[in-house]
Amino acid sequence: MNQPVLEISGLSVDYGYHDDAVHALRDVSLSLGRGEVLGLAGESGCGKSTLAYAATRLLPPPGLITGGEVLFHSRTGETLDLLRLPDDELRAARWDEIAIVFQGAMNSLNPVRRVGRQLTDVMAAHRPGVPMSVHKGRARELLGLVGIPADRMPAYPHQLSGGQRQRVMIAMALALDPQVVIMDEPTTALDVVTQRQIVERLIALRAELGFSVVFITHDVSLLIEMADRIAVMYAGRIVEDAPAAEIYAEPRHPYTRGLLGSFPPLRGPRRALSGIPGAPPDLASLPPGCAFAPRCPHAFARCEGERPELSGGRRLSACFLPADGPVAAVQGVAPVE
Numbered sequence: 235m236n237q238p239v240l241e242i243s244g245l246s247v248d249y250g251y252h253d254d255a256v257h258a259l260r261d262v263s264l265s266l267g268r269g270e271v272l273g274l275a276g277e278s279g280c281g282k283s284t285l286a287y288a289a290t291r292l293l294p295p296p297g298l299i300t301g302g303e304v305l306f307h308s309r310t311g312e313t314l315d316l317l318r319l320p321d322d323e324l325r326a327a328r329w330d331e332i333a334i335v336f337q338g339a340m341n342s343l344n345p346v347r348r349v350g351r352q353l354t355d356v357m358a359a360h361r362p363g364v365p366m367s368v369h370k371g372r373a374r375e376l377l378g379l380v381g382i383p384a385d386r387m388p389a390y391p392h393q394l395s396g397g398q399r400q401r402v403m404i405a406m407a408l409a410l411d412p413q414v415v416i417m418d419e420p421t422t423a424l425d426v427v428t429q430r431q432i433v434e435r436l437i438a439l440r441a442e443l444g445f446s447v448v449f450i451t452h453d454v455s456l457l458i459e460m461a462d463r464i465a466v467m468y469a470g471r472i473v474e475d476a477p478a479a480e481i482y483a484e485p486r487h488p489y490t491r492g493l494l495g496s497f498p499p500l501r502g503p504r505r506a507l508s509g510i511p512g513a514p515p516d517l518a519s520l521p522p523g524c525a526f527a528p529r530c531p532h533a534f535a536r537c538e539g540e541r542p543e544l545s546g547g548r549r550l551s552a553c554f555l556p557a558d559g560p561v562a563a564v565q566g567v568a569p570v571e
């Protein structure tokens with residue numbers, strides 16, 4: 235991997251206190267390389283958004299970071315400890331260095347302000363000394379980058395389609411030339427064609443501008459196509475972290491395999507979807523062993539009593555099944571292809 239730009243280690247988050255606490259994130263460590271597209275996958279409720287919010291200190295109450303560290307390495311070689319940074323420095327780092335496009339972001343545009351104005355507002359807030367004419371030029375350029383004609387600058391959000399509004403949000407995220415763009419399900423509310431166009435645009439922009447991306451989605455097929463590396467989350471932990479091509483060719487964790495079997499592949503031969511039986515566990519009272527064991531077709535006695543650690547060097551997985559054989563080799567599982 236390239237030099238890391240973002241390093242998350244041992245991050246834990248609870249919602250609520252004491253016995254009622256929901257342990258939404260537990261001891262999560264993740265590193266994002268410079269220029270890398272990292273996909274974060276997992277079922278709804280596994281903690282993907284919590285990770286994005288916590289890492290950028292945007293966690294709403296009753297969310298509470300109970301441990302861990304998030305380091306950001308700037309272009310200038312400076313290292314920022316995001317969880318301990320004073321509020322004003324943190325505010326400056328957001329947008330400037332790390333930009334976030336949240337779930338349903340297209341609905342967070344101000345309905346009574348022209349989209350061009352909303353773009354220039356962000357730039358003017360962070361670069362107050364720069365003349366407005368420069369911001370306007372940059373706003374036109376940004377709209378062009380995300381595939382919206384610059385003559386849409388005076389449009390109000392309701393005059394744009396959902397896909398266009400989402401592109402405006404991506405343009406806004408790129409406005410200050412950040413190094414990291416975190417996208418939380420940025421395209422799920424859109425039709426598949428628009429979704430595809432936006433993702434392709436994003437990847438082209440990444441190649442052009444060189445930022446890194448954390449792309450959060452439950453659609454692992456989309457990540458196989460676009461991500462360099464994929465981290466799979468289950469019940470508040472990372473259960474597998476590996477290059478996207480290897481996750482596709484040889485998923486090691488049975489949960490990853492279940493996810494792959496739950497979405498139609500975007501390319502290649504059609505195959506029957508298998509889904510994952512059962513439902514994710516209650517995060518307030520997790521079983522003592524592997525959280526996936528109750529749903530796992532390969533669980534054996536050890537999995538019930540002991541929790542597997544994420545291990546394996548470059549190709550991480552948290553599972554007691556032998557690492558030298560793909561999950562597919564275990565009897566009773568049909569290959570993914």
Ligand SMILES: Nc1ncnc2c1ncn2[C@@H]1O[C@H](COP(=O)(O)OP(=O)(O)OP(=O)(O)O)[C@@H](O)[C@H]1O
Nearest residue numbers: 249256258277278279280281282283284285296517
């Ligand atoms: N305000 C809250 N109070 C209590 N529990 C919460 C709160 N917000 C989230 N949670 C719990 O934390 C867990 C992780 O939620 P999170 O939204 O991070 O998951 P996710 O993987 O991003 O899901 P989705 O894809 O649906 O957004 C869930 O079990 C959720 O019920």
